[in-house]
Amino acid sequence: MNQLETITAILADILDLDPAGITPETYVIRDLRAESIDLLEIGVAMQHRLGIEVDDDTLFLRNMRTVLARAAKAGTAAIDALRGEYPHLDDARLGQMLADQPAGPVLKVRDLAAYAAARGGEREE
Amino acid sequence: MKLSFRGRTALILGGGSEIGLALAALLREEGLQTVPTHVSDAGLAAIAARFPGTHSPRLDLGERDLGTLGPVLDAGVDYLVDLAQADLEALLPSAGEAAEAYLEAHISGRLRLLKAVTRSMLPRRFGRLVFVSSTAAALPAPGQGLYGAAKRAAEGLYQGLGIELGARGMTTVSLRLGLVDAGRGRRFLDGAGRRDSLGETAVTVEQAAATLLFLLSDQALAMTCTTITMDAGLTARKYA
Numbered sequence: 001m002n003q004l005e006t007i008t009a010i011l012a013d014i015l016d017l018d019p020a021g022i023t024p025e026t027y028v029i030r031d032l033r034a035e036s037i038d039l040l041e042i043g044v045a046m047q048h049r050l051g052i053e054v055d056d057d058t059l060f061l062r063n064m065r066t067v068l069a070r071a072a073k074a075g076t077a078a079i080d081a082l083r084g085e086y087p088h089l090d091d092a093r094l095g096q097m098l099a100d101q102p103a104g105p106v107l108k109v110r111d112l113a114a115y116a117a118a119r120g121g122e123r124e125e
Numbered sequence: 126m127k128l129s130f131r132g133r134t135a136l137i138l139g140g141g142s143e144i145g146l147a148l149a150a151l152l153r154e155e156g157l158q159t160v161p162t163h164v165s166d167a168g169l170a171a172i173a174a175r176f177p178g179t180h181s182p183r184l185d186l187g188e189r190d191l192g193t194l195g196p197v198l199d200a201g202v203d204y205l206v207d208l209a210q211a212d213l214e215a216l217l218p219s220a221g222e223a224a225e226a227y228l229e230a231h232i233s234g235r236l237r238l239l240k241a242v243t244r245s246m247l248p249r250r251f252g253r254l255v256f257v258s259s260t261a262a263a264l265p266a267p268g269q270g271l272y273g274a275a276k277r278a279a280e281g282l283y284q285g286l287g288i289e290l291g292a293r294g295m296t297t298v299s300l301r302l303g304l305v306d307a308g309r310g311r312r313f314l315d316g317a318g319r320r321d322s323l324g325e326t327a328v329t330v331e332q333a334a335a336t337l338l339f340l341l342s343d344q345a346l347a348m349t350c351t352t353i354t355m356d357a358g359l360t361a362r363k364y365a
Contacts, residue, residue, distance in 0.1 A: 037292065044247045 003050060004113045010045045011109065014038055024110035028060075030103075046112070052119035058086060059115050061107050064097075088118035128342035130155055132203025132251060135341065136194075136242065137161045138184060139208030141168025143307040144257070146175050147334035148206060155338070157204075160197050164209070184209065184238070187230035191241060198245040204341050205242050205254040207283075209235075210275070212309060217270040224271055231275035236282055243290060252295040255340050256283045257333075258352065260303045260360045276301075280352050287350035296349035298340055302328055303356025326359040 001009070004024065012019035015032050028034050034042065039060050047054040057063055063085065071081035082094045089097075089111065097106040135152050137145050140161020149159040153176075161176075162184035163169040172181045182194040186209055191198070213227045239254070246252030258276045265273030280299040287297035304310045306327040314320045314327060336355055339345050354360065 037289065040244075041247055041293065044244050047244075048248055 003116045004109075006049055007046065007109065007112050007116065010042055010049065014041050014045065022109060024108065024113065026109045027105065028107045028109060028112070029105035042112075046116060050116050050119075052116055054115075054119075058088075059112065061086065061097075061105075061111070064101070064106070068101075088115045090114075126344070128155065128339065128344055130157060130204075130341065131343055132157070132253065134158045134160065134200075134202045135204035135206060136197065136202045137206045137208065138238075139164070139168070139210065140181060141165070141171040142208050143330045144305070144333050144337070145206070145208050146171060147330050148337050149176065151334055151338045152341070160202065162194065162209070164211075185230075186234035186238060187226060188234075189237065191238070194241075198241055201245055201249060202242065203246070203249075203251060203253065205239075205252070206337060206341070207235075207254070207256045207279070210257075210272075213271050214268040215271060216268060220271065227271055228275060228278075232278045232282075235279055239282060239286060243286060243295060246295060247290075247293060250294040252290070253341055253346065254283060254286065254295065254297045255337060256280060256297070256299040257337070258299045258301045260301050260354060260356050262301060262352075264360055284350050284352070291349065296346050298345075298348045298350075299352040300333075300336065300340060301352060301354040301356065302333055303354070303359035304328065305333055306330065323359075326357040328355060328357055 008019050008022045011017065011022055011028070011032060015034060015038060017032065022032070026032060039056070043054045043056045043059055046052065064082070067081050067085045068078055071078050078098055079091065079094050082097070083091065086094070093111070093114070100106045135157050137149055137159060139145050140149060141163045145161055149161055152159050161172050161179065161181050163172055163181050164183065164185050169181055172179060182197060183192055184194050210231065211227065213224065215224055242254070243252060256279055258280050259272070261269045261273040262276035262280060283297040283299050286295065304314060304323060304327045306314060307330045310327070314323060333355070340348065
């Protein structure tokens with residue numbers, strides 16, 4: 001099982017969903033309705049099953065609005081601020097997030113996978 | 126009534142204290158595995174003398190590194206009994222750096238520890254956490270402001286955890302003990318003839334340990350997100 005498959009299995013298990021309905025483009029909060037207690041469990045499960053250290057704030061993009069507000073106040077480009085906060089995401093994805101952000105929480109399954117990939121970790125066999 | 130325990134492993138912070146040792150003995154009689162922590166050489170020696178060969182991780186709430194407690198948490202614990210508390214008597218207006226470090230350790234440090242413990246419990250969706258508090262949380266004497274504030278803050282952390290994680294099988298309770306006839310309490314009782322006037326309100330180590338055992342049992346799990354008092358009536362009346 002690769003990292004994305006493991007993450008999909010974790011989401012399906014914790015949120016009691018059919019894994020077939022979860023794709024990399026699925027929004028974790030907007031589509032799957034994950035609440036903060038669910039995110040806590042997802043983070044812990046990723047830590048255990050993928051063997052990676054997890055920082056919940058970074059993994060779940062918790063401080064995004066604060067980072068953007070601080071950047072706006074300081075006159076810093078939003079994408080530069082996000083790049084520093086979320087180094088596991090590439091510029092293309094950060095740009096998408098900035099455009100998408102007014103519509104609600106932007107976190108997608110692929111972002112969890114990007115975090116896991118950046119952290120290395122072991123594949124769950 | 127026979128008590129039952131759905132978990133297997135109990136982590137006892139401050140396991141070298143008299144209450145910690147007595148509780149560990151009771152838990153072992155019930156067939157549970159106990160992991161007592163220590164902060165001092167004296168605590169480690171007390172644990173080694175009572176339970177030879179027992180692994181005792183060192184835990185200092187003021188240090189960020191969990192040290193050898195890390196692997197214990199990785200393996201998973203079911204119960205936490207928190208007896209970790211240093212004493213620092215000082216008048217609040219004269220509190221200095223030591224007071225700030227004390228609060229950092231006993232509040233922020235305790236939160237760091239509780240975060241690690243509850244995250245280790247989460248995958249199994251069960252955890253019982255018992256904090257040993259003090260009547261000084263409600264009624265501190267002059268000089269006990271730091272101690273009482275740290276206890277009260279810790280009670281708040283435990284209550285909050287019980288509220289937030291109850292849906293994931295975790296429950297919390299704080300037990301406010303009054304004058305315990307052990308350690309600091311015994312030194313107080315033995316001073317200035319206090320045992321004559323206050324002796325009847327002393328709680329024995331055996332009573333405290335047995336109550337903690339009950340609070341850990343399946344039968345007590347509905348006692349959650351709350352604080353209860355066990356002080357032999359010490360704080361119930363207006364004047365001693």
